[in-house]
Amino acid sequence: MTDGASERIQYDVFALADVEQEKYQLLAERVQESLAGFECERSPHLQTFARSSVHRYEAHGHSRTYVIITPTQDSIDVAGFFTVGMTALNLSNATGSAKKKLMGDISLDQTGAYSIAELARSDSYSSAQLPGSTILDEAKEVIKRARSYVAGRFVVVDARQEVFDRLYQPAGFRIIDVAKAPMDMPDVPFVTACAVIKDW
Structure with missing residues (x-):
């Protein structure tokens, strides 16, 4: 039996905007080349x-x-x-109990939220080498840093149901609505889910 941790790749995380500065030209070229050939047949x-x-x-x-x-x-x-961005969180379709758990004693049907809009692992690497939870943890760190400057209570994701079950639900996300699937995946069930950042 192999130790999963021993299979993990070494990595660094960089903001694409930082990599593309002129002083990092060679690195930027390699990153652009890698993204241009990025393979993710699952999505x-x-x-x-x-x-x-x-x-x-x-x-x-x-x-x-x-x-x-x-x-x-x-x-x-x-x-x-x-990717991390901003979005509006619409809680008007959430159940009363879900809204209470998320909003506490402040009742709003809509509020601002951080968004993890895209999260992907290249097909060249296995989940043992780079677990989805590791990528999610890195996204959470970026959001926590942003929150320390500008506040914010929620982070939202739209995800395939199976990805929600495997990745986001164990990380504390709750389904709040059914999401529209991307145009190239019309028959795949998608959900909108959110988490309370302070719970991390």
Whole structure:
């Protein structure tokens, strides 16, 4: 039996905006090349985002992408990534008990929230090498740093039901609504879920 921790890859997390500074030109070129060939067959949406949309979202300030970079024999590779942004959390469809657990004694149907909009691992790496929970933990750290400056109570994700069950529910997220699936995955069940940041 192998120790899962011994299979884990070494990695560093960088904001894509930082990597793309002129002084990191060689690193930026390798990151761009890796994203352009990013493979994630489990989610065509995430694969397309990495290959063709990530820079557009960065340029518009819609979200910030963080790349998980691991060394290879002769260079580096993007083993995974996540994006963090802002969204509106609509609790009007949540049950009374769910709303109470989330909002406490402040009753609002809508509030601002952080969003983990994309979270992916490259098909080149196994879950033993880079667990989804590790990528999520890195996203949580970014959000906690942001919260220390500008406050904020919630983080929201839209996720496939199976990903919610495996990754987000054990991390304290609760389903609050059914989500619309991406256009390239119309028949896959998606949910909207949120977590209370202070519970981390």
